Amino acid sequence: MVAYRKTTYFYIIWFCHILGPESFSDGYSFGTRQLSVKRGGSVTIPCYYDRKYTQQKKFWYSEYDNIRIYTNTTAGDVTVIDDPAQSLFTVTMRNLKGGHNGTYYCAVETGEQPKTITTDEPHLHVQPAPDLSVMSSSVTVDEGVNISLQCLYNTKYKNKNKQWCRYKDKRCYTSQNASVEISDDMRGSLTVVMSGLMKSDSGWYYCSVNVQQSPVQDLLVPVQLTVKAAATPDISTESNKTETENNTKNTIPAVNEQQPSAVPLWLPVSVGLLLLMILVGVFIWKWKRRSDSNVDTTYCVVEDPSGHKAQVPADGTLYSTVEPHYQNPQEQ
Incomplete structure (x- = not known):
């Protein structure tokens, strides 16, 4: 029993030496800050580190299953992604359950003394309603x-x-x-x-x-x-577009010999209607003329005093020929 306690105590000291906790400048330990998360849900946790550790190995340590998950790795429901440009790596945990309650560690292998440092110690508390x-x-x-x-x-x-x-x-x-x-x-x-x-x-x-x-x-x-x-508009593109539009307004479009120009729909319709009207007009004119030529004229017979008879139209119009008569002077 004594030997077991000594061994346990040794491992506790060893773990604390490897993962020596850091604190924010405000004096609060990361271990006192708790993330309240929903059971069955997921959470993404950012782990910031000093820019000088950009090229060093980083990992997420879990007390829940006592394993290390290095960056750019997925293990089960945990994915760890490094973002050197932002000097951080993110840890996404999915399908959270009560057993995930506990303290976790964001850690960096420095390659110097101490060999490993802790940059964050988030404590997870999984709840049905956070x-x-x-x-x-x-x-x-x-x-x-x-x-x-x-x-x-x-x-x-x-x-x-x-x-x-x-x-x-x-x-x-x-x-x-x-x-x-x-x-x-x-x-x-x-x-x-x-x-x-x-x-x-x-x-x-x-x-x-x-x-x-x-x-x-x-x-x-x-x-x-x-x-x-x-998003900002490209000044050169907008300028070219405006110039093209202005040129289009002020220039008569050239005829494309390879492709027929588009003809408005109303033009052939108008031409067709005009031709139809002309044909109807010609037909009416011819019909009227033919009708006039077939009209029967009624004449009346008129006898003049000399005994000559002449046909006079029923409308009363009388046409005659007047011949000049020269009187013989001797008859006078």
């Missing part, structure tokens, strides 16, 4: 816009101090300022509004509730914010 959660754990927006994020907490913490913090520099906001506004409705909802976002605002943040309940100092839930450069 004491602290967010509406969205990953948000992507364009530069210059404003966003509103909502953190939900158990109403038993309504009188506790709440913050919006940035992982990288540990800067926290507890009240309104020029770029961040925080409002607490005291009924379980904390609203964070960030204004005039820039690409430099990209990174990991977290909502925090200062519960001050041993051994937990704070509850927190991580949120990833990605700010993209706003």
Whole structure:
């Protein structure tokens, strides 16, 4: 029994030596900050490290199953991805259950003394209904816009101090300022509004509730914010487009000999109607002329005093020929 206790004590000392804990500059140990997560759900945890360790090996150590998972590796429901450009690696845990409760370690193999250091010690608490959660754990927006994020907490913490913090520099906001506004409705909802976002605002943040309940100092839930450069129009392209449009307006389009020009639909229809009208007009004119030539004229017979008879149209029109008569002077 004594030998077993000595052996256990030795392994505890050895583990603490390998994973010597670090603390934030604010004096809180990572072990006192608890991530409240939903049973059956998933969580992504950022692990920041010093830029000088960009090329060094990093791993995620779990007390739950006592294994190391190095970066860019997936083991079961855990995936660890390194992002040297941001000096961090992320750990995504899926299908969470009660057995996942406990302390975890973000660690770096330094290649110097000490050989391994701990950069973060998140403590997971899996619950059917988390004491602290967010509406969205990953948000992507364009530069210059404003966003509103909502953190939900158990109403038993309504009188506790709440913050919006940035992982990288540990800067926290507890009240309104020029770029961040925080409002607490005291009924379980904390609203964070960030204004005039820039690409430099990209990174990991977290909502925090200062519960001050041993051994937990704070509850927190991580949120990833990605700010993209706003799309700007290509000045040269826009200029060329405007010039082309102006040239099109001021230039008569040339006829393409290889392809027939497009003819508006109304043109052939109009021509057809015009031809039809002309044909109808010609037909009517010919019909009228023919009808006039076939009209029967009624004549009346008129006898003049000299005994000559003449046919006079029934309309009363009388046509005659007058011949000049020269009187003989002797008859006078």
